[in-house]
Amino acid sequence: MATIQIKAKTTKRIIFSLIFLSAGSLLALMFAADNPNELNRMQSSLLVLNILSFIVFLIIVALSAKNLLNDYRKNKLGAKLRLRMALAFSGLAVIPAVVLFFFAINFMNKGISVWSDADVEQGLNNALMLGRSALDEKIQQGLFETTNIALQLQGIENIDLQLRELVQKSKAEQLVILDSDIQVLASGSDQISRVSTRIPTLLEIEQANLKQSWTSLDSSPDGSYLIRVLVPVLSFSSNQKPLYLQAFFSVDPKLSMMADSVEETYARYGRLNFMKDPIQYSYILTLAIVVLLALLLAIYGSIEFADRLVKPIESLEKEAESMIKNPRFADNNNSSDEITTLVNSFMKAQKEAAWSDVARRMAHEINNPLTPIQLSAERIKKRFSTSTGEDLNFITTSTDTIVNQVEVLREMVNAFGKFAEQPKLKTERINMPKIIDEAIGLYSKDHKAIKFSSKYTDETFIHGDEKKLRQILNNLLKNSIDALANIEKPRITVATKDIQINKIDFLELSIEDNGIGFSEETVSKAFEPYVSTKPKGKGLGLAIVKNIVDEHQGHIAIKNNPEGASVIITIPVKEHKTKLIDEHKTKINYGC
Amino acid sequence: MLSFRKFFHVSIAFFALTSVIAIKAEGSGSSYIDNGVYYSDIEIPINFEKEQIKALESGIIFNLELNLKIVDIRNWRLDRDIGELTQVYAIEFNAFTRRYTVSNKNTGRQASMAMIREVSEYLSAIKKLPLVDDSLLDLDADYTVILDSRLRAQGMSPWMKTISFWRESLDSDLEQIQWQLFR
Structure with a gap:
């Protein structure tokens, strides 16, 4: 737990x-x-x-x-x-x-x-184009200036010094002379230049050769933009490798910042899109x-x-x-709803508990005055025994009636008492056919008109209380005999059968007669105390039978046949825990 | 609305492993000494895949990582690592200038190119990469330079790359190149 x-x-x-x-x-x-x-x-x-x-x-x-x-x-x-x-x-x-x-x-x-969004994309493209066209004029100015510087550099020997001077005079931030192997030969830069030398590629050199110039707009890590111009410089001598002048021009910081902002937005948009x-x-x-x-x-x-x-x-x-000592199988088991089962179970428990209580109280209350009544009646009879004639006859008849009726009452009280009291089972191994034979033998002597028959295997043992099982047989045989009054060719058949439900062995005992059967009303209340169809019946026979069957963890059902009725009892062959049997209760369901 | 195809892709993504294209490249490398320092010239033909170019133009930055290891290969004993150098080049496209910029993250040097072919050519031939000081080496030893190169898209988590399994991988590993330090 x-x-x-x-x-x-x-x-x-x-x-x-x-x-x-x-x-x-x-x-x-x-x-x-x-x-x-x-x-x-x-x-x-x-x-x-x-x-x-x-x-x-x-x-x-x-x-x-x-x-x-x-x-x-x-x-x-x-x-x-x-x-x-x-x-x-x-x-x-x-x-x-x-x-x-x-x-x-x-x-x-x-x-x-x-x-x-297509509109957003178009807008961003337009912004980029607008920015680029704003810089086109600057690029052209840079190209013009670089070409002029290249012309000025022709034939000059101290090129480093000249470059520095030209940087001072021009708007360029940096001037670099390179050969065709992209080796930097000389460079001059503005003192405040932020430009680090950016080497042109071979393709750019080729382009500069072909078109006499190469311009590009470059970005730098700090987000600013630079205009880069590459132009060929006429060689100082014929043996020399071709030379090139690369010039850098800065872009207005404000314009640079705006261009960077547009580019960043465009890139972010592109990344998101991707x-x-x-x-x-x-x-x-x-x-x-x-x-x-x-x-x-x-x-x-x-x-x-x-x-x-x-x-x-x-x-x-x-x-x-727990209110009833033994767990019962539901009589009205046709409803599969748990709430219904619960209510039935609860009602049944209450009813049985109430009946037991009433029976116990009645037995006690009625039994107490019976003895004084009986003794008083006998005393009256004795006292007036000396009387003669009609008086004596009256006294004797009356006191006898009192004594007899007290006896009847006592019997009834005893029967109630038996219903109320539920002594513990004294289980032992019982050969059922043997006790059935004995019960049939007992009744067949006194009722020779009835044809008794039995169907079972010779030895079927179960664990149960012999005395109580005999009581079951006696009560049921007595009921059948009573039901056969005025019936032509009366017969009673007692049969047993071994059955298995969910791997548990049961003995099925059936007592069948061709009597008057049960009325519809009786079928539903047959096992309730004080319910009887017999004129002198106390209505406790079947209730006691059911009690005993319940004590044996069994199940009882009654049903009407085309001729007469059957009582079918199912009792486990071996003793089992209550829960185990309880789990299989829905499997045993007779249509009664 | 969500199509079945998309759903299928998403569910498959669970089981998809991060796929990396291994580019088969016949690269080469050589080393030489200059003023007491060993330099290397490396040739690693790099070709950008279609999807990688598309990613670049969409603003994704790529890193080319060159991992150079100098190993003393010893018979019957475990090899000894002498040193390791990682050189990283960032490649990005600027939509405003319509140019690719290659930045050497180690030196800060930048190169700007108009075409992706130029970028490939630029990165495929890396010249005069300083490797190791001569004084750290034993002349009798047999040193091997091992170069592992890979191209990685930045700003995309491994998960994002995995879930983009239906398109070509943005990451690629280049074939390992080895050469003797002393020729």
Whole structure:
């Protein structure tokens, strides 16, 4: 029990942690939705966390569901109700969750599709083009100036000095002389120049050769822009490698900043657009896992809720069962609803308890004055025994009547007493055919008109109380004999049969006659005390029989045949625990 | 609305491993000493895949990571690592200038190119990469330079790369190149 409690506690802790994690994931997803880069960063860990939660939850829910199904298969008390409730609650949770999931996906897709809006893209392209055209004029100015400087450099020997002077005079930030192998031969830069030497590529050199100039707009790491111009310089001698002048011109910082801003926006847009699909799938996957987690939680919750709801009903049924000493099989077992079973069981328990109580009290209260009445009647008879004639006759008849009726009353009281008292069974191994034969022998002598027959195997042993089993046979044979009054060719058949229900061996004892049978009203109340169709019957015979059968963990049923009626008793061959038999009660159901 | 195809992709993504294209390249390397320092010239033909170019033009930055290891290969004993050098080049596209910029993260030196072919050519032939000081080496030893190169898209988590499994991988590993330090 302690282990189960610890397990339950651990399970609850796990579940609460999982709920916490799922809630955390949802929040993370919500915040990350504002910042796809953030989602990008934390997606892996978020997903692993959710998948783990999902697997653990799935195992817990599967185990709970398995237990519930096992209980249902074993027809355990409340299992059907629990299963129904769990299914109903789960169903209620699944439908809105699925609907919400698809709507959320739809809205999310629409939201993400805004990222790649055609108008936005066109706007950004136009902004880029506008920025570039604003710089075109500057590029042309740079080209003009660089070409002029290149012309001035022709034939000059101290090129380093000249370059420095030219940088001072021009708007260029840096001037570099390179050969065709892209080796820097000389350079001159403005004192405040931020430009680090950027070497042209071979392709640019080729282009400069072909077109006599090469211009480009370059970005620098600090976000500013530079105009780079490359022009050939006429060689100083014919043996020399071709030379090139590369000049850098800075772009107005304000313009540079705006161009950088446009470029950054364009790049961000491009990145988002590029990652649109994977981000979308990530959202869907995360959402799907969270929804599945929520569903599992709902299923687990519904199973737990159903368990808790059914528990008090279960204890009520147990209480009801404890009110009667022996557990009984329901007479009206055609209803499969647990609440009906519970109510029947409770009512039956109350009725039996009430009857036992009434019988006990009546026996006590009636028995007390019987002896003084009887003694007084005998004393009157004795006192007036000397009387003569009519007086004597009157006294004798009256006192005899009193004594006889007191005897009848005493018998009735004893019968009530027997019904009320339930002595413990003294079980032993009994050969049923033997006691049946003896009972038949006893009655057949006095009722020779009735044809008694029996059908059974020679030896069928059961564990039971011999005295009480004989009482069953006596009561039932007596009832059959009474039912056969004024019947042509009366017959009584006693039969036994070995049967097996859910691997448990039972002995089925049936007593069949061709008598008047039971009325419809009697069939439903046959086992209740004080119910009888016989003019002088006390209505306790079948009630006592049922008590004894119940004590033996058995089942009794009556039914009308086309001719007469049958009483069928099923008693386990071996003693079993009450619960074991109780679990199979629904399997034994006679249509009576 | 969510199509079945997308759903299928998402579910498969669970089981998809991070795929990395291994580019088969017949690269080569050589080393030489200059003023007491060993330098290397490396040739690693790099070709950008279509998807990588698309990613570059979409603003994704790529890093070319060159990991050079100098190992003393010894018979019957465990090899000894002498030193390791990692050279990283960042490649990005500027939509405003419509040019690619290659920045050497170690030196800060930048190169600007108009075409991706130029970028490939520029990165395929790396000249005069300083490796190790001569004084640290034993002339009798047999040193091997091992170069592992890889191209990685930046700003995309492994998860994002995994879930983009339906398109060509953005990451690629280049074939390992080895050469003797002393010729």
